[in-house]
Amino acid sequence: MTAIDQAITDQPAKSGGLRVFAVTSGAAVICLFGAMQFPQPIVQGSFLSAALVFLVGGIIQIYRARSPAKSPASIPELLASVVSNDPDFAFLTNAEGEVLLCNKAAQEKFGQFKNEVLAVLLTAIVANPDVVLYRLVTRADSMGSGKEEIVTRSGQYGLSVLKVAQDRYLWRLDQGTRYEQSNTRASDALSIPLMTLGKRGAVLFVNEACRSFLGFRPKSMSEVFGDITPRTGLNCTLESADGDVEVTLAMVESKAGRNEIYIIPSSRSAGDQTGPRELAAEWDAIEDLPVPLLKISADGELLASNREARSLLDLTSTEGKRVGDVLDGLGRPFSDWLREAIEGRGGYVSQFLRGRGESRDVFVQVTLNTAGGLLDPHLIAVLNDVTELKTLEAQFVQSQKMQAIGQLAGGVAHDFNNLLTAISGHCDLLLLRHDQGDQNYGDLIQIHQNANRAASLVGQLLAFSRKQNLQPEVVDIRDTLSDLTHLLNRLVGEKVVLSLAHAQDLDPIKADKRQLEQVLMNLVVNARDAMPAGGEIRVVTQNLTLHEPVLRDRATVPPGNYVVVKVADEGHGIPPETLTKIFEPFYSTKRPGEGTGLGLSTAYGIVKQTGGFIFVDSEVDRGTEFSLLFPVFHVTVAEVKPVAPAYVKPMTIVDEGVVLLVEDEAPVRAFASRALRLRGYTVLEADCAEAALALLADPDLMVDIFVTDVIMPGMNGPTWVREALNERPDTRVVFVSGYAEDAFGDEGPRIANAVFLPKPFSLNELTTTVQNQLETFRQEV
Numbered sequence: 001m002t003a004i005d006q007a008i009t010d011q012p013a014k015s016g017g018l019r020v021f022a023v024t025s026g027a028a029v030i031c032l033f034g035a036m037q038f039p040q041p042i043v044q045g046s047f048l049s050a051a052l053v054f055l056v057g058g059i060i061q062i063y064r065a066r067s068p069a070k071s072p073a074s075i076p077e078l079l080a081s082v083v084s085n086d087p088d089f090a091f092l093t094n095a096e097g098e099v100l101l102c103n104k105a106a107q108e109k110f111g112q113f114k115n116e117v118l119a120v121l122l123t124a125i126v127a128n129p130d131v132v133l134y135r136l137v138t139r140a141d142s143m144g145s146g147k148e149e150i151v152t153r154s155g156q157y158g159l160s161v162l163k164v165a166q167d168r169y170l171w172r173l174d175q176g177t178r179y180e181q182s183n184t185r186a187s188d189a190l191s192i193p194l195m196t197l198g199k200r201g202a203v204l205f206v207n208e209a210c211r212s213f214l215g216f217r218p219k220s221m222s223e224v225f226g227d228i229t230p231r232t233g234l235n236c237t238l239e240s241a242d243g244d245v246e247v248t249l250a251m252v253e254s255k256a257g258r259n260e261i262y263i264i265p266s267s268r269s270a271g272d273q274t275g276p277r278e279l280a281a282e283w284d285a286i287e288d289l290p291v292p293l294l295k296i297s298a299d300g301e302l303l304a305s306n307r308e309a310r311s312l313l314d315l316t317s318t319e320g321k322r323v324g325d326v327l328d329g330l331g332r333p334f335s336d337w338l339r340e341a342i343e344g345r346g347g348y349v350s351q352f353l354r355g356r357g358e359s360r361d362v363f364v365q366v367t368l369n370t371a372g373g374l375l376d377p378h379l380i381a382v383l384n385d386v387t388e389l390k391t392l393e394a395q396f397v398q399s400q401k402m403q404a405i406g407q408l409a410g411g412v413a414h415d416f417n418n419l420l421t422a423i424s425g426h427c428d429l430l431l432l433r434h435d436q437g438d439q440n441y442g443d444l445i446q447i448h449q450n451a452n453r454a455a456s457l458v459g460q461l462l463a464f465s466r467k468q469n470l471q472p473e474v475v476d477i478r479d480t481l482s483d484l485t486h487l488l489n490r491l492v493g494e495k496v497v498l499s500l501a502h503a504q505d506l507d508p509i510k511a512d513k514r515q516l517e518q519v520l521m522n523l524v525v526n527a528r529d530a531m532p533a534g535g536e537i538r539v540v541t542q543n544l545t546l547h548e549p550v551l552r553d554r555a556t557v558p559p560g561n562y563v564v565v566k567v568a569d570e571g572h573g574i575p576p577e578t579l580t581k582i583f584e585p586f587y588s589t590k591r592p593g594e595g596t597g598l599g600l601s602t603a604y605g606i607v608k609q610t611g612g613f614i615f616v617d618s619e620v621d622r623g624t625e626f627s628l629l630f631p632v633f634h635v636t637v638a639e640v641k642p643v644a645p646a647y648v649k650p651m652t653i654v655d656e657g658v659v660l661l662v663e664d665e666a667p668v669r670a671f672a673s674r675a676l677r678l679r680g681y682t683v684l685e686a687d688c689a690e691a692a693l694a695l696l697a698d699p700d701l702m703v704d705i706f707v708t709d710v711i712m713p714g715m716n717g718p719t720w721v722r723e724a725l726n727e728r729p730d731t732r733v734v735f736v737s738g739y740a741e742d743a744f745g746d747e748g749p750r751i752a753n754a755v756f757l758p759k760p761f762s763l764n765e766l767t768t769t770v771q772n773q774l775e776t777f778r779q780e781v
Contacts, residue, residue, distance in 0.1 A: 088174040095167040193263040215241030232384040233367030250291035292383035329354040341368040363390035417738030417759040424451040425671030428763035495534030510633035519603040523567040530571025561632040568625040574618040662708040689720035710737035732773040
């Protein structure tokens with residue numbers, strides 16, 4: 001950079017620093033004037049504190065402007081000179097909250113300290129300083145400074161922060177009223193040993209009880225616990241000033257990355273194995289302990305509880321209650337568990353239990369410890385909130401169950417499709433030999449129609465397992481609903497009113513129109529059944545733009561543009577205990593014979609396979625609302641050029657060509673071969689891929705097209721076709737399967753000149769597909 005460029009760059013910085021100094025100095029004068037107008041000490045202290053913050057900020061800005069080449073390391077020296085004689089407490093910290101320097105007043109108040117964290121120092125005044133400090137740091141990062149008034153039992157204080165460098169913060173704690181408490185920390189008053197650990201295991205603080213218990217002031221966690229990893233409820237042996245002592249640990253995690261560990265000693269040494277281990281701490285000393293504890297008699301009565309336990313279990317009092325009244329899920333009588341613990345027969349092993357009553361969804365890990373000695377034997381239960389862990393476990397089990405059911409449904413659907421292909425195919429063959437005047441024609445039509453109904457049911461199974469064959473297209477939901485209106489009105493009946501409300505500028509989506517109609521019909525029919533006395537069903541469509549991910553239920557909806565379809569009713573609603581099961585297959589609240597339990601699971605599978613989301617909100621006796629979210633599909637409109645219509649040769653009833661038919665199901669193979677021979681084709685049959693390759697080993701054998709199943713024992717369809725195409729690259733291929741087309745899409749490169757025909761297929765569908773493939777080849781040649 002040239003000297004001129006440097007001067008251009010520095011000039012705004014200097015003038016900007018002067019302007020900032022002028023503004024902050026003016027603000028400081030205004031605050032001083034305000035302090036003179038109010039005689040109250042609290043108000044005067046607040047104004048004076050603000051004035052000093054503005055003044056220090058101005059000095060720093062003018063300092064930066066006048067000395068741009070100076071290292072930022074000189075800023076602490078400047079701050080030290082500014083605040084050294086400040087009568088209030090002043091600290092300079094880094095971004096991690098570690099105190100780098102402080103003034104004389106702070107040293108006199110909090111004593112000599114080194115590498116201490118500001119949050120730990122302020123525990124003598126504020127019960128939970130982490131939250132206050134986090135709010136102020138966030139404000140300073142965005143606005144440059146921040147201040148809060150803190151009201152405690154000992155008085156009112158003003159805590160302010162000023163961001164003076166990239167990772168430097170100046171803190172001031174002014175005394176709105178005199179701080180008259182002793183120099184000891186609040187945690188020093190605890191009779192239970194307490195230590196605070198940093199992120200890397202360094203001991204940041206120990207109270208007086210902990211120093212007395214250990215006999216020294218540890219610097220790292222390993223000096224106390226060795227190879228032990230502390231956790232709540234852990235029973236272990238520690239070396240104390242009086243020898244080895246068995247203890248129970250309770251750990252509280254802090255937002256600042258620190259952990260507070262409470263050490264609850266027993267009343268006997270580690271070598272004494274003559275009786276049950278007892279906790280030596282008095283109950284009054286652990287009422288305010290931030291670890292949930294219960295005092296339990298030998299017969300299961302709750303004798304006492306501390307504040308954290310009552311908060312966790314959502315109890316106002318435990319008086320008159322028993323363990324079974326507040327906890328559940330042991331799987332055996334509580335009395336047996338408690339008796340084993342009293343007798344020292346393994347009762348200390350942790351148990352995962354569930355809160356009862358209003359806290360039924362709260363899961364706790366409970367560890368029992370004996371106390372009271374022989375005269376008053378009882379138990380102290382250490383609770384650990386594991387609700388999040390159990391929730392994740394339940395979600396994993398549910399997902400595994402749904403995946404297993406989906407795989408089962410897909411497999412059953414595949415087998416049924418093979419059967420239905422044979423049934424409907426041979427029915428087609430019979431219909432070729434019977435006209436409408438034949439007495440058996442009506443029976444054959446009934447067989448054909450019921451086979452189609454069975455195929456529809458199989459399609460619902462595939463929809464649930466998300467393995468159906470979709471034919472996506474650009475869809476305007478308004479047109480889809482408009483086409484469905486007449487049918488939906490007939491479905492809901494006369495007692496139910498169906499109302500539609502559309503957004504005028506509704507975006508298009510990409511979905512299978514037929515399946516989308518199925519979803520809407522299922523939801524409307526369910527809404528009708530929820531209102532036997534009549535009511536209104538509202539279908540609303542609208543656009544939705546999400547600027548950030550939305551977490552709901554067990555799904556995360558990514559940012560983007562969506563089309564929302566809501567189907568709401570005024571029915572009896574869905575109870576909360578049932579709401580989580582409604583998308584499971586074969587689950588139905590209707591009476592036997594009134595539903596299959598596949599309607600909502602089918603809707604769920606179709607929506608998810610389309611790339612959308614489905615959510616439900618319900619209130620008992622108020623109604624239910626289903627919300628469908630589909631990603632917007634934007635179509636690029638290009639200039640349309642007139643294209644001359646291509647000549648399409650009409651299909652012939654009889655064709656010619658050699659077809660290699662590979663199908664492991666004998667009934668399906670028999671139908672397909674007869675259907676193709678009726679159209680004039682020469683058919684070679686093989687019951688497996690290996691047999692097909694053996695036929696193709698003859699170089700003189702001419703084959704025009706392969707018709708093969710996808711999933712077969714041994715080598716599957718795509719694998720043997722790729723191998724055969726190495727020698728016969730121009731051969732056309734038709735894949736048939738009861739699974740979806742993507743069941744074999746990721747196993748290798750895409751096969752050229754191949755089409756997919758899903759099962760069950762009819763005689764005409766099979767022969768038309770084969771004829772189209774051969775006709776395309778002939779046109780290319």
